[in-house]
Amino acid sequence: MQADIIKAGWLRATIERVILFVALAAIWEISVVAFNVKPYLLPRLSTVVESIWTFRTTLLIQSLVTANEIILGYIAAVIGGIILSLIIYAWPLARRTVYPLVVLFQGLPKIALAPLMIIWMGYGTSSKVFIAFLFAFFPVVISTLGGLSGTPQNLVEHFRSIRAGTWTTFWRLQLPAALPSIMDGCKTAMPLAVIGAIVGEFVGSERGLGYLILDATAQAKTDMLFAALIAVSVLAGLLYWVVEILADRVWWRSL
Amino acid sequence: MSADIAPPVPAQEAAAEAGVRVVNVAKTFGSPPAVRALEHVNFEIARGELVALLGPSGCGKSTLLRIVAGLVQADPGGAIEVLGRQQTEPSPGVSVVFQTHNMLPWLTVEANIRLAAEIQKLDRAEIDSRVESVLSVLRLENFRKSYPHQLSGGMRQRAALGQALILRPQLLLLDEPFGALDALTRDQLNVELLRIWQEIRKTVLLVTHSIAEAVFLADRVLVMSDRPGRIIEDIRIDLPRPRDPRTTKALPEFSRYIIQLNRIMGVD
Ligand SMILES: Nc1ncnc2c1ncn2[C@@H]1O[C@H](COP(=O)(O)OP(=O)(O)OP(=O)(O)O)[C@@H](O)[C@H]1O
Ligand SMILES: [Mg+2]
Numbered sequence: 001m002q003a004d005i006i007k008a009g010w011l012r013a014t015i016e017r018v019i020l021f022v023a024l025a026a027i028w029e030i031s032v033v034a035f036n037v038k039p040y041l042l043p044r045l046s047t048v049v050e051s052i053w054t055f056r057t058t059l060l061i062q063s064l065v066t067a068n069e070i071i072l073g074y075i076a077a078v079i080g081g082i083i084l085s086l087i088i089y090a091w092p093l094a095r096r097t098v099y100p101l102v103v104l105f106q107g108l109p110k111i112a113l114a115p116l117m118i119i120w121m122g123y124g125t126s127s128k129v130f131i132a133f134l135f136a137f138f139p140v141v142i143s144t145l146g147g148l149s150g151t152p153q154n155l156v157e158h159f160r161s162i163r164a165g166t167w168t169t170f171w172r173l174q175l176p177a178a179l180p181s182i183m184d185g186c187k188t189a190m191p192l193a194v195i196g197a198i199v200g201e202f203v204g205s206e207r208g209l210g211y212l213i214l215d216a217t218a219q220a221k222t223d224m225l226f227a228a229l230i231a232v233s234v235l236a237g238l239l240y241w242v243v244e245i246l247a248d249r250v251w252w253r254s255l
Numbered sequence: 256m257s258a259d260i261a262p263p264v265p266a267q268e269a270a271a272e273a274g275v276r277v278v279n280v281a282k283t284f285g286s287p288p289a290v291r292a293l294e295h296v297n298f299e300i301a302r303g304e305l306v307a308l309l310g311p312s313g314c315g316k317s318t319l320l321r322i323v324a325g326l327v328q329a330d331p332g333g334a335i336e337v338l339g340r341q342q343t344e345p346s347p348g349v350s351v352v353f354q355t356h357n358m359l360p361w362l363t364v365e366a367n368i369r370l371a372a373e374i375q376k377l378d379r380a381e382i383d384s385r386v387e388s389v390l391s392v393l394r395l396e397n398f399r400k401s402y403p404h405q406l407s408g409g410m411r412q413r414a415a416l417g418q419a420l421i422l423r424p425q426l427l428l429l430d431e432p433f434g435a436l437d438a439l440t441r442d443q444l445n446v447e448l449l450r451i452w453q454e455i456r457k458t459v460l461l462v463t464h465s466i467a468e469a470v471f472l473a474d475r476v477l478v479m480s481d482r483p484g485r486i487i488e489d490i491r492i493d494l495p496r497p498r499d500p501r502t503t504k505a506l507p508e509f510s511r512y513i514i515q516l517n518r519i520m521g522v523d
Binding site for chain 1: 324326345346347349350351353355357359360361370371374375402422
């Protein structure tokens, strides 16, 4: 009974989405024909779909290149960000010295650093991974710190009264209490890691979806450009979806 | 001090006289502007006694309870002795229940109740058996797998009591444990509290706003003045035990105590 209702709701939401999607696709296709838009400005959707099919191997390979950079940079940002936050949180000296630096760096437009990273680390994967890391790192740090210092005071007092030590309080109270906020940071960080990797490929690369976008633009192959954009969107959507599934396991976020 | 001459007094026997002894305790918060919360507070609670602490809002009841719990430091000059020890930090044998429940939202009722015992590194089998008895005493067996947000306010406070009882405390400090509940639920929980206390007979200090609650439950009622809080009255409640809501509240002495306390607190 309950399951039926849930299923019906899901089905309905899916149908609504498909209808919207088809409608937008139709508007695209029809208006390009109706207004006689030049293909180099906006190709017909059917042409774009065709080139996705034609270049499917290229798209897949370049997507994997970019995905690899994003995932490595993202994981490094999450792990590094959480570790740095813990150090800043637990160690007053780091709080006084490192934390202001973090705030300073966070304000810096990371995009401006990308060319330097290419000079330092070359045209290969590592510079893109590092730029993705730079983009994703700070939100993780800020939200982890926010979560840790936001532990409800009454619970801290409760842990004191049951004579819990520092470690116990950390593992059993502060960390789980901070998890919702940490997960928010991880969700914010994922699209930023995508941007970082693409920016890195724009600045200096011979591979990846960012490179494909620049290459298609240079050759005025707008259908190819759109195919690459769609690949980027699908990739970013997939990665975000994975993070969101993980974040949903921290169900007490909404309480 | 010569250990040879002094007769060997077992520490526990010496301590057995008082559950809580508070001597000349004062507390000032912050500066400036400093808030004088407590001044010259003196009282004693015998072991096994249930004492209610009554007083107007903001007079320092919670502060006093926290000081007795070792969670807040009193101003220098006073002395707090709990279960025969000087109290400077939270000590074993003492459990506190606050007005707002302290359950972790990510743990079930059962896991929340276990928590304190796990942190004290009690034996696993011991914890299991204690949890069973606490759940049954508090009639929470059917809700053991629920999460705090799935409970009613009354059940939540009952579970909070379970969090304290699991440690089998010698001294139970209750800060308006049912204060946030409606009058009916509150009366019911008071009856349950009384039933539990009549079984375990531990020392209890209960902070409350309610005169009727204090008279119904307590052996003694301490009345505090407005801020800075002092103990201005210490009234022994000589109502027979076991008490139960219908007969006890029907006694003429019950009404007399209520009238007396109403007068003291200036609410008649
Ligand atoms: N941590 C604190 N810092 C500063 N002032 C405090 C602190 N805790 C309590 N106070 C002050 O001490 C006074 C007594 O507070 P307390 O909470 O003990 O009152 P109470 O008698 O429990 O009141 P209520 O019945 O409303 O719970 C208040 O004026 C309060 O503002
Ligand atoms: Mg209070």
